[in-house]
Amino acid sequence: MRFIFKTDYGQDIRLAKHGGHLFWYGALMLVLLLAPWLVQEYWLAQLTFVLIYAIAGLGLMLLAGFTGLFSLGHAAFLGVGAYTQAVLTNMGLPFPLALGCAAGLSAAVGLVVGLPALRVKGIYLGIATLSFGFIVEEVLARWESVTGGNAGIHIKKPDMFGWALDSGEAFYFLCLLITVLATLGILNLLRSPTGRAFVAIRDSEISAQSMGIHLAYYKTLSFALSAALAGIAGALYAHQLQFISPDQFNILQSIDLLLMIVIGGVGSVHGAFLGAIFLITMPQAIAMVKDYLPPTIGQAPGLQGLVYGVVLVAFVLFEPLGLYGRWLKVRTYLQMFPFYRKGMFKRQKSFQKSERLK
């Protein structure tokens, strides 16, 4: 058990609260930096996907986990980013500029989609974003002169002012850098007035407003930031796959993204990463155990969907805080051994809750 002796308020504000944080996140960073020399090319590509999904997950976490606005069409922002990147890169724009445009255009689209969020909440917002997702998918499929339609579009290797990132390792480092920057940005927002305004809107709009928080501004801001992150992830996704088509950004992708943050743990930055790891490793794990299962189960076409569904239901029922919530419990158990009590994390019932739709 760690006891922190606090002597100034700065300790509560700094990101690394104690030496343990510095040590463990430093170690993680070191492992990630050495990864190209530690793992095979295939697993490095999977790790790159984890980072890309984590960026998109951070965006969705900001929107759903911290501002309380659920989006069922987040793959659309991913698609907008990916196609912007593809078109601009193929026109010969250097990578950073194309990435900036991808993020900017996604943010602009997010701003527009955020407008209904000012009026509708909960499941109705879900429906609005869901239909937005379908619209974008349809546009990507029909606007053939730009997007290449259902035949898809190839994208060139990223190129930074003459320095071509053509190896898997170089692209991995690029993704790692962007992920670290995105994570630091989100963490900074969350410890500052902007992030607190998001959390306030999530927990009680009426009292957020009476605290002077401009609901419309912060809701659209959250949508724009979230979409920008999804756009960046989409751009990297396009480069990683080198070929994109509209069906990669359909409702299944949106659901995957939502599944990712729910399983990772809604309302925690760690959750975005844990969810991304889950989302990428699960198909691999299923592929591995497939051969050992009886053929009627192992070779059944819907096995992956079934496993995802069961896992999601299990998490919603038994661990609403997701993988991160489970990790918190395990850590507390180890720290307090043998004094851990079963009910320690049980949320207490609110004594009185005003009637409002979440």
Place this chain on the structure above:
Amino acid sequence: MSAAMNPTPVQPLPEPLLSARQLSVRFGGVLAVNNVSFDVQQGEVFTLIGPNGAGKTTVFNLISRIYTPTTGEIDYLGPKGLVRLTEQPPQDVAGLGIARTFQNIELFEHATVLHNLLIGRHTHRKTRLWQDLFFTKTAFDAELKAREKAEEVIEFLDLQHHRDSMVAGLPYGVRKVVEMARALCTEPKLLLLDEPSSGLNVEETEDMAFWIADIKNELGITVLMVEHDMTLVSKVSDRVLAMNQGEVLAMGTPREVQSDPGVIEAYLGSVDDVSSLRRQTA
């Protein structure tokens, strides 16, 4: 604490802090507030009383701009002079120095007490989005400053023990205090308390009376409250406005209002009423 937050007890000035004139609100066929006018002087504790459904909370929601009056207006002496409060957007009310609490506590439940108080500092934010994003020196210093202010309020209301607890796990009585603390964090000139003692036990209600008196005397904040507990009302209020059916019944000191025949009738019914209920004997 007192040194930082306006130490001089504010004398009632001739110019009222808030003046409501001929307020009426109609929800469909219901006239929730009918032609209500009152002035709140600087530095006083002004209480709205009345039976359930009298329109007290509606008046509160008019002041905090959750509702817009059908007719009538509210003027408020803000930091930059007199403003027409009924024309301000709802999120600007806090910036003018009006903070409120809610009848059914509306705290940010999945956050710690400290976090809630820091959200109360929102109107005093100095940083822009990009400064928050990169957490510049300005942002860090602003955070330190906000924390110091929040700590002053924590000390004032004795919340040290609960500083890092999640609101969702706190007992009801403490939540009431946290909500008041959050309102104080905005450094208001006018504090609106919607039933501060509802759901509190006798001891907690007594504490609440002390705190309201302290807020008025030490911090020089004007308090406007809705309250049912007449002991608390007569202990702390300077003036009382009694309402019934959306209309003003009586206004004056607690003693005057309590002895007003109209008020007694509204709460207890008149003698005629009672006789009409009496069983007819043959």
